[in-house]
Amino acid sequence: MGLTVKNVIEWMNNFSAKIEQNKQFLSDLDTAIGDGDHGFNMSRGMTAVSQKLSTEPKTITDAFKQIAMTLISTVGGASGPLYGTAFLEMAKKSSTSSDIGDLLAAALTGIKKRGGAEPGDKTMVDVWTALVPEVKTNKLTQEKIASAVEATKDLVAKKGRASYLGERSKGHVDPGSQSSGYLFEALLETEGIL
């Protein structure tokens, strides 16, 4: 099958539902090593995205662009420009490719460029780096998502607020990685994209 406007919307609604459900949990993760707002930031953004997508966009590119602009203008903080950039890059890529693996790879490149983080820095980049190849090779599973998220626990943060904690950031899952995990879970659960 592959990407359609409809399943992109479904993906986002799934993602939004997971964020809503885990809003407090994400903020609690962020309280441990950041400033405690990640759940609220993402919830504000994804509520706006769902709302925006309730009017169906014309094209896949439009859909991703709208998602990007909505996140950029509602989330704020670190995660806003990062998720925004990710979807903006997916929008760009979608004009030449309809392969979700290609799109997610472009998104990851965008995230790294925007935030300057590398794998191992205990940011969402870790989860994306682990999971994009799995999408490309069609081997994404719930277990792999869970373990990619869990793997951030033992890292020492080098970027973002958690980096102020130094060694003390160890032992806590990175909140942006957790929300990214939900994005991949939502993708996995959306029929027809993968």
Place this chain on the structure above:
Amino acid sequence: MGLTVKNVIEWMNNFSAKIEQNKQFLSDLDTAIGDGDHGFNMSRGMTAVSQKLSTEPKTITDAFKQIAMTLISTVGGASGPLYGTAFLEMAKKSSTSSDIGDLLAAALTGIKKRGGAEPGDKTMVDVWTALVPEVKTNKLTQEKIASAVEATKDLVAKKGRASYLGERSKGHVDPGSQSSGYLFEALLETEGIL
């Protein structure tokens, strides 16, 4: 016997000791219906008085004047000018009389003039009004002091901070009346004045 510089000093040291011992209690009374500082105010003042009197004044008048000026300049709040005025009036009176009853009566007149309170307003005026005649008639007792202090409990405050409480000031002993009670107790316990 009657008043001497020595027994005035002893009276003040006794008073000071009682204040020190009951500092927290006086402040607690003041917390209930005022601003919680009466014990600290009196303690600051009487510590300074004891210190001042450690150099023996030449005359009784000097002694009362020094007590007055010290209280005026160290206590502050409402009780400072009131006790200060009381001793200032006693100093004045002491140049023409050595009767403690006369002196205390002059003090009471001064307190009433300075603060504008009348008997029944739930202030130290109540205790002084009750006890000055007892001193004059040589009938001051520990019981009478206690009951004069206790009698302020059922009154509604009309002057001072406690008056802001209106009816709610009922049921609490007035802190300035309690400290005045200690002054009369100290007088009773100082041999030779009464």
Place this chain on the structure above:
Amino acid sequence: MKKIINDPANVVPEMVEGMVRSYPQYIAKVKDTEAVMRADKDSMTGKVGIVSGGGSGHEPTHAGFVGKGMLSAAVCGQVFTSPTPDQVYEAIKAVNQGQGVFLVIKNYSGDVMNFDMAKDMADMDNIKVKSIVVDDDIAVENSTFTQGRRGVAGTLFMHKILGAMAQNGASLDEIDATAKKVLPNIKTIAVALSAATNPETGKPGFVLKDNEIEYGVGIHSEPGYRREQIKPAKDLVTELVGKLNDEMHLDQNKKYAVLVNGMGATPLMEQYIFSNDLLNKLAEFNVKPAFMKVGNYMTSLDMAGISLTIFELADDKWLDYLNQPVETIAW
């Protein structure tokens, strides 16, 4: 009690020292006292002196308002305790320029008596002294048979008006007459979320439950007129404006100055949200303040809460006086 202090018994002298050393361009100590006066002595030459003061713990009041165009001196008592007459007297002497000195006193028995004694002392030196006793807090029922109403945040407006007049060369009698006219036009009412903890006693003045507020509390944790559950900001505004309106009958044809005053521990964010609701509420009366200030001006140590002052500008000159520039730490 967790406070950034040294010996609790020394908080006032150390604070005064810190203040004059941090802002030597505005204030200096009156020798051997805890009173401060203008550093810019030239600004006082030939003018009536305006002296205020009271217990400490209300910073930036009063020392923060000493400077050209406002107070000449401020006397800092112990925490929440009136200063002593000798200190007030020294301040009066220090600023007297032969034109007399005007005292702005807040209506507490302690302040009134101590300032009165100071006035007696100055009289003996033939210094002309007049005074006003500010009693703007409407939480307390007024009555000539009691202590009457307390002086709270509205006192700031009195300082500003009289300070401007004195700076412009008004006489002691003119200042006295204006003070009497201004007085009944200033009304204040507060709401508290928590009490102040006095560093000397180490205890809060009262304790409110986690969801409780109290209307009408004073700036030394004097009790208010009602406790209830915390409400949205706009409902607090409705209560406080309602009380003020009962007293002063807001009128769209009149001009008003407004002070939204944080009690010490209340973030400016909350004060501005309150202000927004306040302006909405006043708009219902077709009233738009001609002058407004929001911030921590008359605090009560670390008390959380807000007081609201409305000052009816019964004379057009008063608005000019409020707008006249000053050189102080905190206005």
Place this chain on the structure above:
Amino acid sequence: MKKIINDPANVVPEMVEGMVRSYPQYIAKVKDTEAVMRADKDSMTGKVGIVSGGGSGHEPTHAGFVGKGMLSAAVCGQVFTSPTPDQVYEAIKAVNQGQGVFLVIKNYSGDVMNFDMAKDMADMDNIKVKSIVVDDDIAVENSTFTQGRRGVAGTLFMHKILGAMAQNGASLDEIDATAKKVLPNIKTIAVALSAATNPETGKPGFVLKDNEIEYGVGIHSEPGYRREQIKPAKDLVTELVGKLNDEMHLDQNKKYAVLVNGMGATPLMEQYIFSNDLLNKLAEFNVKPAFMKVGNYMTSLDMAGISLTIFELADDKWLDYLNQPVETIAW
């Protein structure tokens, strides 16, 4: 959580509304945003615009410093959350006068990324935009491999210096060059007695015991470098000045500006006591500040604590810039 608010989700728009309505003489809203700009537009004509901003909760920063001689605009993000690029972009457009716009950004990944995106957007409109990322908080070890140090209260000095230059007609390049020179001379360190409670989450950022303090915390309750028992003010001063001195080597032949900054819930009394001890400590280095401010400038909602900023005035002009008059709510 007991706060004077309405819906926790609306605290920022209501606060911004309250602020512009209370002080229309200084600030106005940038249409359809939570950014504010100078009301006095004439004061910006032909000048470089200075735009700052960040998460809300630090009031009076940043909006309180918008006005003639200081910021041209301030963008107010959600509480403790960077504003979004579109809002920053609107502020840039609103104040651009053709001379370019300079952004003062505090070093948080969110702020840096959002302001960068706004810059990209302005680039597309051919608006010249340059920026500085302030990282004055020495609590965090510096390293190019990490996020680096946070931007905190010292940012105020950056605003003041650049605002004065822009007002005097400096070009974008001149402002950029000065910003780079100023940056390494500003150092800040804080001590907290309690954390802020974010109205959105309703929870404090961390919890200290009744007798505990924490050194080095950030303005969003970022963790510090050490917890210990509360100490007398003078010992806190010794610790903080010690840390700053390790960084900047206080020198009696140099000039310094000092900011003693209350975090929101700390009474001015404590700030002045701290200042007194601070001036004693600096005197041990034979240093007497050439410029000093004490008060709540860069707060963290209702956090209790103090931050201390020392700014080495490496260029004599900087002192003039600090002393240059401004027309703002809060400087």
